[in-house]
Amino acid sequence: MNQNAEYRAVNDAVRGQFFRRTWAMITPYWRSEEKGRAWLLLAAVIGLSLFSVAISVWINHWYKDFYNALEKKDTAAFWQLIGYFGGIAAVAILGAVYRLYLTQMLTIRWRAWLTEKHFSRWLAHKNYYQLEQGGYTDNPDQRISEDLNNFTSGTLSLGLGLLRNVVSLVSFSIILWGVSGSIEVFGVTIPGYMFWCALLYAAVGSWLTHLIGRRLIGLSNQQQRFEADLRFSMVRVRENAESIALYNGEPNERQRLSTRFGKVWQNFWDIMKVSKRLTFFTAGYSQIAIIFPFIVAAPRYFTGKIELGELMQINSAFGNVQENFSWFINAYSELATWRATSDRLLSFQQAMSDNEQRTPAIDVRPEGERLVIKDLGMDLADGRHLLTDADMTVEPGERVMLSGRSGSGKSTLLRAMGHLWPAGHGSIRLPATRYLFLPQKPYLPIGTLKAVLSYPQDDSVYPAERYAQVLETCRLPHLVNRLDEANHWQRMLSPGEQQRLAFARALLFAPRWLYMDEATSAMDEEDEATLYQALIDELPGLSIVSVGHRSSLKRFHGRHVRIDGGRLQEQQPT
Numbered sequence: 001m002n003q004n005a006e007y008r009a010v011n012d013a014v015r016g017q018f019f020r021r022t023w024a025m026i027t028p029y030w031r032s033e034e035k036g037r038a039w040l041l042l043a044a045v046i047g048l049s050l051f052s053v054a055i056s057v058w059i060n061h062w063y064k065d066f067y068n069a070l071e072k073k074d075t076a077a078f079w080q081l082i083g084y085f086g087g088i089a090a091v092a093i094l095g096a097v098y099r100l101y102l103t104q105m106l107t108i109r110w111r112a113w114l115t116e117k118h119f120s121r122w123l124a125h126k127n128y129y130q131l132e133q134g135g136y137t138d139n140p141d142q143r144i145s146e147d148l149n150n151f152t153s154g155t156l157s158l159g160l161g162l163l164r165n166v167v168s169l170v171s172f173s174i175i176l177w178g179v180s181g182s183i184e185v186f187g188v189t190i191p192g193y194m195f196w197c198a199l200l201y202a203a204v205g206s207w208l209t210h211l212i213g214r215r216l217i218g219l220s221n222q223q224q225r226f227e228a229d230l231r232f233s234m235v236r237v238r239e240n241a242e243s244i245a246l247y248n249g250e251p252n253e254r255q256r257l258s259t260r261f262g263k264v265w266q267n268f269w270d271i272m273k274v275s276k277r278l279t280f281f282t283a284g285y286s287q288i289a290i291i292f293p294f295i296v297a298a299p300r301y302f303t304g305k306i307e308l309g310e311l312m313q314i315n316s317a318f319g320n321v322q323e324n325f326s327w328f329i330n331a332y333s334e335l336a337t338w339r340a341t342s343d344r345l346l347s348f349q350q351a352m353s354d355n356e357q358r359t360p361a362i363d364v365r366p367e368g369e370r371l372v373i374k375d376l377g378m379d380l381a382d383g384r385h386l387l388t389d390a391d392m393t394v395e396p397g398e399r400v401m402l403s404g405r406s407g408s409g410k411s412t413l414l415r416a417m418g419h420l421w422p423a424g425h426g427s428i429r430l431p432a433t434r435y436l437f438l439p440q441k442p443y444l445p446i447g448t449l450k451a452v453l454s455y456p457q458d459d460s461v462y463p464a465e466r467y468a469q470v471l472e473t474c475r476l477p478h479l480v481n482r483l484d485e486a487n488h489w490q491r492m493l494s495p496g497e498q499q500r501l502a503f504a505r506a507l508l509f510a511p512r513w514l515y516m517d518e519a520t521s522a523m524d525e526e527d528e529a530t531l532y533q534a535l536i537d538e539l540p541g542l543s544i545v546s547v548g549h550r551s552s553l554k555r556f557h558g559r560h561v562r563i564d565g566g567r568l569q570e571q572q573p574t
Contacts, residue, residue: 022342025349026155029113041106048099049164055092057171060316062088068309103156111152118144125356129420139228143348147341154338158331165327172320194314197296198321205285206328213278213332219271221340226267230260278332293318362416362424366432369396371513371545376426378412386412388566396431399544401553404563410547414517436511440518442502444489449482452489453505462508470504473534475527495522503531507538516546525552532556
């Protein structure tokens with residue numbers, strides 16, 4: 001199965017079990033170590049939500065008395081009810097403020113918990129690397145930052161909104177049933193007829209809303225992906241600004257960015273068209289709902305069966321019942337966005353699960369004191385073989401240089417040693433001791449120079465003078481006074497300086513085994529010789545396996561192994 005087909009299969013499986021899988025994504029937080037505070041906050045928010053319903057019922061009864069006072073021109077009752085309303089409003093405002101505040105508090109706590117869990121899982125099992133190489137998910141950064149934010153806020157908003165609407169529906173349905181009376185239609189008496197009118201009105205409206213707006217779910221999903229792709233492309237321009245400038249590649253990059261934005265533009269236009277049709281309907285539905293209860297209740301009012309206050313109470317109760325029945329209509333756009341967000345998070349989790357459950361094709365594990373490669377085969381995605389049944393043993397203290405033509409599999413062999421190569425067979429036994437990999441392009445995290453040098457350890461591990469020593473040794477004395485400076489060092493330093501910094505990191509870390517992939521490609525031969533000699537002098541007994549092309553490297557290695565025709569071939573020392 002190719003990557004795109006597998007990605008589509010993952011998404012199809014996710015959609016087929018959407019509600020079960022979404023529930024499984026929602027519930028862990030409420031059973032976690034934070035469950036006490038989470039449930040307390042949720043109970044408080046639910047209590048305040050139900051209190052807002054009680055306020056609405058309170059105001060509905062106030063309508064009846066207020067309009068009756070107006071009809072009777074009762075001044076004393078009028079001012080008394082105005083003061084009564086002021087008290088109700090003050091309490092309602094206080095409840096609304098704290099309902100929002102506590103909801104936001106619960107949202108950010110839930111988001112923080114989910115984010116930490118996703119950080120841990122994304123960075124475990126090499127998921128961040130394998131998913132990027134396999135192309136199974138797009139923009140994991142957006143899924144963890146934006147999608148988790150939208151998921152938590154959307155879930156609480158929709159869940160609490162639904163609960164509030166159900167309670168409000170029950171409360172106002174009782175009121176509406178009691179005040180609307182009955183009506184006779186074709187000889188049949190219908191009790192509580194206003195309630196049935198509200199139900200029928202909302203049911204028809206909900207059905208039509210779904211027919212008109214159902215495309216919004218897929219379009220919202222695509223919009224999030226296209227927006228993320230556009231941002232990623234702009235980040236790529238920033239990261240490679242110097243190369244693009246030297247190539248004069250601005251027209252090409254503009255075309256790429258315009259193509260990305262073209263997808264955003266076209267998809268947004270599709271959303272606009274669907275939203276326009278949906279808004280035409282929902283706006284008309286809402287406007288008609290204003291006068292609909294008056295039209296239906298007018299016959300009883302004009303025949304004198306109810307007073308003005310009761311008419312207004314019926315209108316208010318009908319409006320609440322109709323609005324509660326119409327929750328699906330009013331929340332449809334939010335539901336569509338939430339569904340799209342959930343789909344993206346579920347497919348992201350599915351891709352990580354698939355990677356975690358995948359049995360490694362190459363058996364790599366720490367064992368013993370030697371590096372032992374046995375019956376190793378490495379395959380490319382298109383089925384071509386890089387290595388076939390390769391065997392090699394490296395004893396402690398040996399220094400081995402791997403060479404070969406470009407594309408022969410030198411760097412891939414080091415990736416396989418680092419658990420990064422998925423296709424092939426055989427076994428690799430890494431020495432069960434302290435080791436370090438130096439890739440061709442070092443990773444320099446944004447932060448202080450101390451933090452960069454000590455990576456992947458904390459910068460408090462080594463004394464301050466040791467940092468200065470390794471910088472001097474690696475021909476970086478001009479950086480000694482900047483150890484506490486925080487910066488984007490990958491942009492500040494030349495490729496050669498970055499590689500020298502990586503050697504300084506190796507001297508600090510002091511591994512027993514060092515695996516290097518073209519780690520001196522950006523240096524001149526003098527710097528290369530100085531740094532290799534520093535490793536040999538300062539780390540006695542260090543075992544080295546390094547990939548390189550230069551003949552000048554041979555004198556620092558006792559063994560020379562060439563990859564040729566898918567085989568590991570020992571070369572005679574020169």
